[in-house]
Amino acid sequence: KTVKQEDLVNGATAITTEREKVNAVVKELIDARVDKFKDLKDPSEFKGNKNDLAKGIKDLQGFTAAEREKVDAVVKELIDARVDKFKDLKEPAEFKGTKADLAAGVKVLVGEKQKVDAVVKELKDAKVETKELEKDPAAGVKALAADRDATRTALAGANGILDAVVKALVDAKHLPAGAKREDAPRGVTNLIVTADHPVVKALSQVGNDLGAMGGKAGGQIMKELDVRARLAAVATDNLRLQGELSQRWKPEQLLPVWRQLLSERGNKENLDKALEDVRRVMNAGPNPEAECVKGLADRNQGKFGDARKAMEAVRAAKVADPEKVPAWKTTAETVHKELTDPLAYYLPAIRSAQAVKDYDRAVALTNEALAVFDKEGFPRGNAALLALRSVLRLEQLRATTKDKLDADALKDIAADAEAAIGGGEKIEGNYAAGRILESIGDLVKAEAAYREAMTAHKEADEKSFMADHPACDPTGNRYRKALGDVLLEQVRTGVVAPPAPKEEPKTEKTVDRRFRDDANFVPAVYRKDRPAKVVTVAERKEYVYTAPPMMVWIHGCPGVYAVPVLMLDPAAVADVEGKEKPANPKLDEIITLADKMIDDFKNKRDPKGWEGYLLKGQALAEKGEWNKGLMNYVEGMKHADPERAKGLSWVIENHPAFKRPDPIKPPDPLQAEGFYARGLRYYFERRYEEAEKEFLEAFKYNDQDARYQYFLGLSRLNQKGKRDLAMEDFRQAARLEQQDKPAPAAVSVALEKIQGPQRRLLNEIRDKAMRDALSKD
Numbered sequence: 001k002t003v004k005q006e007d008l009v010n011g012a013t014a015i016t017t018e019r020e021k022v023n024a025v026v027k028e029l030i031d032a033r034v035d036k037f038k039d040l041k042d043p044s045e046f047k048g049n050k051n052d053l054a055k056g057i058k059d060l061q062g063f064t065a066a067e068r069e070k071v072d073a074v075v076k077e078l079i080d081a082r083v084d085k086f087k088d089l090k091e092p093a094e095f096k097g098t099k100a101d102l103a104a105g106v107k108v109l110v111g112e113k114q115k116v117d118a119v120v121k122e123l124k125d126a127k128v129e130t131k132e133l134e135k136d137p138a139a140g141v142k143a144l145a146a147d148r149d150a151t152r153t154a155l156a157g158a159n160g161i162l163d164a165v166v167k168a169l170v171d172a173k174h175l176p177a178g179a180k181r182e183d184a185p186r187g188v189t190n191l192i193v194t195a196d197h198p199v200v201k202a203l204s205q206v207g208n209d210l211g212a213m214g215g216k217a218g219g220q221i222m223k224e225l226d227v228r229a230r231l232a233a234v235a236t237d238n239l240r241l242q243g244e245l246s247q248r249w250k251p252e253q254l255l256p257v258w259r260q261l262l263s264e265r266g267n268k269e270n271l272d273k274a275l276e277d278v279r280r281v282m283n284a285g286p287n288p289e290a291e292c293v294k295g296l297a298d299r300n301q302g303k304f305g306d307a308r309k310a311m312e313a314v315r316a317a318k319v320a321d322p323e324k325v326p327a328w329k330t331t332a333e334t335v336h337k338e339l340t341d342p343l344a345y346y347l348p349a350i351r352s353a354q355a356v357k358d359y360d361r362a363v364a365l366t367n368e369a370l371a372v373f374d375k376e377g378f379p380r381g382n383a384a385l386l387a388l389r390s391v392l393r394l395e396q397l398r399a400t401t402k403d404k405l406d407a408d409a410l411k412d413i414a415a416d417a418e419a420a421i422g423g424g425e426k427i428e429g430n431y432a433a434g435r436i437l438e439s440i441g442d443l444v445k446a447e448a449a450y451r452e453a454m455t456a457h458k459e460a461d462e463k464s465f466m467a468d469h470p471a472c473d474p475t476g477n478r479y480r481k482a483l484g485d486v487l488l489e490q491v492r493t494g495v496v497a498p499p500a501p502k503e504e505p506k507t508e509k510t511v512d513r514r515f516r517d518d519a520n521f522v523p524a525v526y527r528k529d530r531p532a533k534v535v536t537v538a539e540r541k542e543y544v545y546t547a548p549p550m551m552v553w554i555h556g557c558p559g560v561y562a563v564p565v566l567m568l569d570p571a572a573v574a575d576v577e578g579k580e581k582p583a584n585p586k587l588d589e590i591i592t593l594a595d596k597m598i599d600d601f602k603n604k605r606d607p608k609g610w611e612g613y614l615l616k617g618q619a620l621a622e623k624g625e626w627n628k629g630l631m632n633y634v635e636g637m638k639h640a641d642p643e644r645a646k647g648l649s650w651v652i653e654n655h656p657a658f659k660r661p662d663p664i665k666p667p668d669p670l671q672a673e674g675f676y677a678r679g680l681r682y683y684f685e686r687r688y689e690e691a692e693k694e695f696l697e698a699f700k701y702n703d704q705d706a707r708y709q710y711f712l713g714l715s716r717l718n719q720k721g722k723r724d725l726a727m728e729d730f731r732q733a734a735r736l737e738q739q740d741k742p743a744p745a746a747v748s749v750a751l752e753k754i755q756g757p758q759r760r761l762l763n764e765i766r767d768k769a770m771r772d773a774l775s776k777d
Helices: 005-031 050-061 065-080 099-125 137-171 181-189 198-211 217-224 227-236 251-262 271-283 288-300 304-316 327-340 346-355 359-372 379-400 411-422 426-439 443-459 477-493 537-542 570-574 585-602 611-622 626-640 642-654 669-684 688-701 706-717 723-737 744-750 757-776
Strands: 550-554 557-561
Touching: 005 050, 065 099, 137 181, 251 271, 251 288, 251 327, 271 288, 288 304, 288 327, 304 327, 346 359, 346 379, 359 379, 379 411, 379 426, 411 426, 426 443, 426 477, 443 477, 477 585, 477 611, 585 611, 611 626, 626 642, 669 688, 669 706, 688 706, 706 723, 706 744, 706 757, 723 757
Parallel strands: none
Antiparallel strands: 550 557
16 A cells, blocks of 8 residues: 555566566577477576576586586687687687587587598598698698699609600601600511611600609500510511510400490401400309400401300309399390390381481491391391392482383392392282382382282281281381372372263152151252142153242241253263262272271371371372361371471361361252352251251252352351451352352342341452452453
């Protein structure tokens, strides 16, 4: 009751200040992970008393009086070592950190010590002689650098003198132009030395310089260039210099080097040296790595049989640890495979060269492969390679000459194909024969050869196909494409007349539906003397046709649409766009072959199966299905040349002309009228999409009627996004109208119900077409 209000305020302020100080201390203890504080997340969680706080502070400092001397000693070491957080201290007493700070400093110091020890070890390994090396490694490094510089200087001087020696030997014609330093002993061998000869003096200087380096080279040269010994040797039997400048490696140590160098095919350099080392090693006893090097040398010299035997011996050699296969054994396995299986190296390499049209390399590789896989040891592989060489030589000849090929020019090439067939390779052999026959224009025999190849491919054993026919296409698409190409050429050139089509009676159901609202309406055909009788299409030649009035629905109400009278002769119909091409079963066969290729491509069985699109596109075009043909051909071009085909594909896919079906040949105006009538009904019922489909069908059966295309355009004009298509339809329709297909009066009657903006648009297009026609006249 006697406490004043201001005393309470002052007391509360003091408590708050004290609490803030406590919180700051507690935060330090939490951050330092001191026991009883390390599990706290926030200073506000501390519920202890002053004793707990004091104990925590003592633990934080962590140094007792007894420990302080040791701490000071450690801190002094850290100060002397210029470790971070200690390098700025002048004496240990200034250190006010924690045990954690001390531990971090010691860790840094240990790391630095390890680095120094590593440097000292390297210096000792280099045999650097420096007093108190461990205490002063920097001096060792300095000494090592000095030795290195001295060595470089001596070596540079020796190289300079040796270059001068080589030059003198070249000038004296004792060495060829371009000789190198290592050729100096050979040059000296060809030199008749005298005691005062300048070259001898120069080489003596080289020996002295190299001797100063502490190696064997100087002594060896001095020994080899001893003047008296040299004069005695020349006087007796003119012996050559013995040894080399310096030989640091033993023959067995050089075997891995020779193996790497000779693994490169055709490398014939240093063969003598490699074989000399092999001989030295094998004199001491069998050595599989030396045998491997010998096999590589034999292969590179064209001794394929010897190489094959050598690699077989190496493969049979046992190794100490089967889990650690030595490199020489792996090399032997690889080379043995290449010398016993054409698919291991030769055929892939030949096909790669063929793909880039490097026929010279492809033929050279094939000739080498034929030497490897001789007829006696590898009859199947030899026959396959003969067939392949026949094709390659043909392609090589066609790439280098523009003259027309004849049988005489291809005589040797044909001999390879015949030998291949005689050797049992009937697939690739007949394919090669077909290519040759096709080149000289004998398409009939070429077709027969390709069919033989396909038959042989079909009869081949699938399980052992690649072993029996290593050069063949396992999918058979190479032979399908060849047959398709030659069949297509026959169709185009008319070399082979298509077989007469079998006459089969055609039955056509035609029903009198004059007054039916039927989506499948087909106009009836009436006989002249009995108009009510329905006749078949096969009877059309005997009759004059009239299409009767038909009931259609217009805006939901019945109406009558009168089809103009048609006086048609089937022969005349066929001549609307030229005479109908007779059915050719070869085109259907080509499409079947192409579909198989495309299927293999889609199912990833043949990466080149896309060529089926190109073949199919051409066959469809020959059948008159131009749009489908072009689309297929462009699809093939996307894979053959994606960059160029991209733009072409976009143009074709978006061109209005390709939004229509291919018209049938010959046209069928009666069928077309039926689709036209249904289209009109859907159009006036505002079912524009359905109307468009019907008008497209009408166009398909007769593309020579302007009315169909006008209404096709109108149905598209009323659909969003199809205005461009509609305008193209109108232009085509106006062109036909100017050709009286049908006459403008008939077109005007058909468009009578079209009024408003659409009619004005049509009139503008029709008028422009008429003006253009008049201006041409």
